[in-house]
Amino acid sequence: MDNLNLDQHISGQFNADLEELKTQLLEMGGVVQQQISDAVDAIEQADSELAEKVMVIEDDVDNREVSLDENCTTVLARRQPAASDLRMVLAVSKAxxxxxxxxxxxxKIAKMAIAxxxxxxxxxxxxxxxxIGDIVEKMVNSTLDAFARFDVDTAVKVARDDKAVDREYKSAMRELVTYMMEDPRSIGRVMNIIWALRSLERIGDHARNIAEHIVYLVKGLDVRHTSVKEMERQVKDA
Structure with a gap:
């Protein structure tokens, strides 16, 4: 955490608490990253067993969320952090x-695979x-790497990649809707692909959200609801 210049603490345990929050977040991110990869593979490979695995892992992800929330609350209550320390706890909680x-x-993608x-x-x-799955998986990986290294430049790149996902998603929707109009018999099955694509697009949105949390953590800037160009400008000027 030294590269973020977090506040120096009289208590070494406080440093350990913050480091543990970060570690738990990255571990949770690793589980989710594999979950996303397996879900896309389950559709491509027509693998219902892999899809079922993704759905079971969701319970682990939920438990990790609850545990991290509790740990963040404990740190806030016991340490009453300020400045960058407080931003760290809030960024972990939001991420x-x-x-x-x-x-x-x-x-949801796994459910579409089974369907x-x-x-x-x-x-x-x-x-x-x-x-789109490849782009989104790389975004999630980059986001976790950016959080691990407090890397604002990588976080901004994730935001740019999210715009690319949005463009690819809209293009795919146009093609698939056209296909269904030409072959109405395919509508039910193609809709399963559409819902899976929609989930990937939303995962990209969440990756961007985490990227914004990183900018807030490192620079103290709230860049929510801003364009990528405005985000880049603010980060450069900070």
Whole structure:
């Protein structure tokens, strides 16, 4: 944490408490990252067993969220942190919620994988799913890396990548809607792909949220609801 210049504490235990919060967050992020990867693979490989694994892991993600929330509350109550220390606790708390919601979206993708196996594979949309899935998985990985290193530049890049995901998602939607209009018999199965793509787009949104938390943590800037260009400007001027 030295590279963030967090407040120096009389209590070494306080430093240990903050470091533990960070460690637990990154561990939770690793679980969610694998959950997302497995969910996309489950659709591509028509693997219901892998999809079921993703859904079971969601219980672990939920438990980690509850545990981290409790630990953040304990640190706030016992240490009454200020300045960068307080931002650290708040950033972990907010990022934890976003990770849990990513897990929820991964679970939804897994449900779509099972539905496709039961109803028959969709005739279109798998290329788009893999393409957007790859971008989103890299975003999540970069976000966790940025949090681990308090790297604002990487956090800003994640925000830029989210805009790319939005563009790819809209393009995929246009193609899939056109396909369903041409072949109405495919609507039910293609809709499962559409819902999976929608979940990936939301995971990208949550990755951007965490990137914004990192900017707040390191720079003390609230960049929510700002454009990427404005975020870059504020970070540069800070």
């Amino acid at each position: 934890t919620r976003d990770l849990e919601r990513m897990g929820d979206e991964a679970q 496709l196996n039961e109803e028959g594979q969709a005739p279109h949309g798998y290329v788009e799913l893999r393409h």
